[in-house]
Amino acid sequence: MPASTRHHRALAVFVHCLGILSAVPALPAAAPPAAAAPPPVVAPTPEPAMPSAPPAVPTPTRAAPPVAKPPVTVAVVPESTPAPRYRIQVRNSGGTPVDTTVRQELPPGASATAITAGGRATRAARGTGQSATEVTWQLKLPARSTTTLGTALTAAAPARPLTAPACAYARDGSRPYDCATATWTAGVPAAAPQRSETPPWRRTPVLLAGLGTVTVLAVGGVWTWRRRRRPVAAALSGQHPGTVYPRPAAPRPEQLRRKPSVWLIVPVAAVVLAGTVGTAAWTATRQVAAVDTDSQPTSGAWLGQGxxxxxxxxxxxxxxxxxxxxxxxxxxxxxxxxxxxxxxxxxxxxxxxxxxxxxxxxxxxxxxxxxxxxxxxxxxxxxxxxxxxxxxxxxxxxxxxxxxxxxxxxxxxxxxxxxxxxxxxxxxx
The missing domain is CATH 2.60.40.1240 (Immunoglobulin-like)
Incomplete structure (x- = not known):
């Protein structure tokens, strides 16, 4: 092998080894064991608080606050008397006395004939938008007590139901504690039970007419059936006694197709027609009666009825x-x-x-x-x-x-x- 080739191969091997060494990561030098470092101090995460300004979109998780129970509550009960009478119960559930003003609004056309002690009836001035008459009491309710008030009214229409609400306000009459309402209704004597009208198909004349129609149809059907059997019976009874020799085949008379009797068709058609007309009239009457003429038209976009x-x-x-x-x-x-x-x-x-x-x-x-x-x-x-x-x-x-x-x-x-x-x-x- 030439010397130049050997030098080139040695140089290639050397370069290849350098590449391998550069690719291998350097190992860290061995360090003496240090004392265990304390864990890092993590700052406490603040609890989520309500935003200072209300968000543009309502927060779904925000619950409605509970409504505080008022210290004074009111209940109005109508009495079962011939004339309108009301019993008003004002209760102080707190532990301290409360000064309150109780007002009962009287319906238009009614006036007070009897008021419990301490109450007075006042008539509002025209144009104030207030009820024509109201009854007012100035009370000092003891702690955990119930005070009962009463009024008797008279009205132009004695039998008309009367609604008279009552409210308990603060002493100055500016803040309502609680309100209640009740409707007095005149006692109506129990009337004799009215017998419901008998349906037309259950009345005696209608039943007799139906029975007569069925009888006529039955008699007509029997008569028609017997009349059709007579030719067959006569033909069977008129045959001659048989002989030893066969008879030539006689042509059979052409049998006419049986048709229902007119006496049967006409009554059935009349009954079907009457039933159809009666059903249609009954359905139309019920649909017309179900229409509420006093209801106000509402659009389909509204929820509920006004x-x-x-x-x-x-x-x-x-x-x-x-x-x-x-x-x-x-x-x-x-x-x-x-x-x-x-x-x-x-x-x-x-x-x-x-x-x-x-x-x-x-x-x-x-x-x-x-x-x-x-x-x-x-x-x-x-x-x-x-x-x-x-x-x-x-x-x-x-x-x-x-x-x-x-x-x-x-x-x-x-x-x-x-x-x-x-x-x-x-x-x-």
Missing amino acids: VNGAVGEPLRESAFEFTVYRVACEPGATARQCEATVGVRNLTPEQQSWHGRLQRAYLPDGNFVSTDEQATRAANQGRDVFAQPMAAGSRTVLPLVFTVAGKAPPEQLELRSGVFSAGVRVDVP
Whole structure:
């Protein structure tokens, strides 16, 4: 082998070994064992807190705060008397005495004939949007006590049901503790049970006519059958005795196809026609009777059916039950505030939010105003009642304030839980 070739091979082997050595990682030098280092100090993770500003999208995990139980509760019970009478029970469940003002709103056209000691009836001025008459008591409720009040009313229409709500307010009458309502109904004597009208097909003349028709059809069928058997019997009885020799085959007479008797076709057709006409008339009558002429047309976009009522009547919509207990407006000719004491109950198994812009007061000229949220917050001792959702099954009583212009008070309040809810409408006397 030439010397140059040997040198080239040796150089190639040397370069290859250098490449292998450069590819192998350098081993760390052996160090003396050091003392075990303490574990690194981990800073404590702060607990998640609520954001300082409300997020643009509601937080799903945020639970509705529980509604605080008022220290004073009210219950109204109608008595079973010929004239309207109500028993109002005001209970103080706290450990300290409470000064309170109890007001009972009387329905239009009713007046108080008897009031328990300490109460007085006052008639509201015209144009204040308040009930014509209300009964007021100034009470000092002892701790853990129940005070019973009573009123007797008279009305122009004695048999008409009367609804008279009652509320307990703070001493100055600005903050409602609790409200309740009840409807008195005149006792109607038990009437004799009315016998339901017998259906037409169960009446005696109809049954006799049907029996007669069946008898006629049966007689006609038997007569037709016997008449058709007579030619066959006569032919069989007229044959001669047989002979030893076979007879020539006689042509058989052509047999006509049997047709049903006219006496059978006509009654059956009449019965079928009468049954068809009667069924159609009965179905049409039921469909027409099921049409509610008093219902208001609603769009398919609304949830639930719109409900109308009066002050003191609980009205339900898709999610909430609203009860308007009292509506009072400030005197004046320009912009003034009308305060409505409203009870709201969440009927759903989930928390629900509602908004002040959806609560409206309709004026006599057809215009409406929404809730004055600043005035409503001031009336609720600085609390924004629309900021937090209502817990499932909870109930609260709160004032809603509407700022209206002019002397005329609102004619109707519209309350709803959501944008697409049909809501309820309350007529203001």
